[in-house]
Amino acid sequence: MKNNKLGLTINEVSENKVSLTRVTLESQIDVTIEDGQRHDYKIQTGIKFFNHMLTGIASRTCLNFDINYKATIAEPLDHVIVEDTGLTLGRAIREMLDARKEKGVNQRGFYTIAFDEALVGVTLAFDGRAYTFLRNEVPGMKLEYVEDILAINLKQFFEGFAQGAGCVVQIQFFAGDDSHHTWEATFKAFGEALRESLLPCPYRAGTTIGLKGTGMEGKL
Template sequence: MRTLSAFCGPFVARRCWRCSKISLRSVNSGRNRQLWLSPGRGGHSRASLLLCMNGEGAASAAPRATRTPPASSRTAQVHRVTRETDVRVWLNIDGTGECRVRTGIPFLDHMLHQISAHGLIDLDIQASGDYEIDDHHTNEDVGIALGLALAQALGDKRGIQRFGHFLAPLDEALVQVAMDFSGRGYLDYGLVMPTERVGTYDTQLVREFFMALASNAQMTLHIRQLAGLNSHHIIEASFKAFARALRMACEIDSRRQGEIPSSKGALTDQQALRNARGT
């Protein structure tokens, strides 16, 4: 990036990954000054100066799950509240892998970062839940909200590839994922974990996460383990393979010229999406 010398010292030009506004960020030691230079979407209605001293106020400058996304991009946000959990998801399918995730489950956060980084999806997920019971409800509800957000961002799926597959190795582990945005939620799960936990994370929750995600994204999802001795490696390989398969399935096929990739002319249960938005 080009460094500019103006306004209290050197600045670096940056583009907001949500609203595409250009900003100048100070690189002075101990100080973080950010001046928005151009109008844009996402709630920045006028030029504003954000001052963060020694990292304080960073949360206010960070992207938030509740920010209104640009209408022209494949973005969505979901806020799901129950008596057990409170989950907010914002995503941009056509992103660069920007990720801000805090679910209260560190291992799940690590896996969600894999989806963002390898799927090139911008993710903002904030969740809280009844951790005093266990992680099950929060883990599942994050999967539900992420699936709903994917379904909303893809809409009627015009022009997408629809199918995706990937074979991902991680040391001794090898996992294959295939998916189809068919409009029908289904999971065929073939992971075998050698341990019950990875750190504090119950390995049974991997299946619950993918089940919730596939059902609510209206996606047919197959996960196959070809090799693996380490639970962490097996799980991470599955999330990386999922991310790359998702990236393939969501890519625009220019030859379709905006048509729905189905011989029957429909791939989305619109009523289910409307019901989900109302809950």
């Protein structure tokens, strides 16, 4: 099944596995997420620190990630790589949530993680609306570079994810002086919030988070 607007081809969808490909003039990205027996993650975007952050998400979400980015231009921009990865992963998560809707799924999650001096909280709401908010700047997120990537490009991952998943992403920075610690806490908290969003909730069987027109009015 192909979504021409986003350049997405959905190869496989089930409650426990989603595989899709996104092709643009600049890149091709293949993403597979699987809820099953753990195996070694296969994550290659060409950006070392970003690979590390995606591994952190996979570990905290308790999903197997296979993510492979191939540039179709000579010198791909980090901004494009990160945003495209976020958008494609976001769509994969949305497909998995939709596949679990009939039995009931949380579709919301919140988690706060401490990583040494850094403390970051992430809230996710899969309401079908795409917004991203980063609140309360701390020293660790103000530094221009984080290892081999511009910090501003890491923010684009969450923007892309929100667009692909139809998700509100709220990130609250409570503390953080070291840029590596601050962003690692952010991505790991994101993974934990994502894991919580994917948990079963039989009470919501057949419904979505938005109450209007879903039969859930007056139940909450």
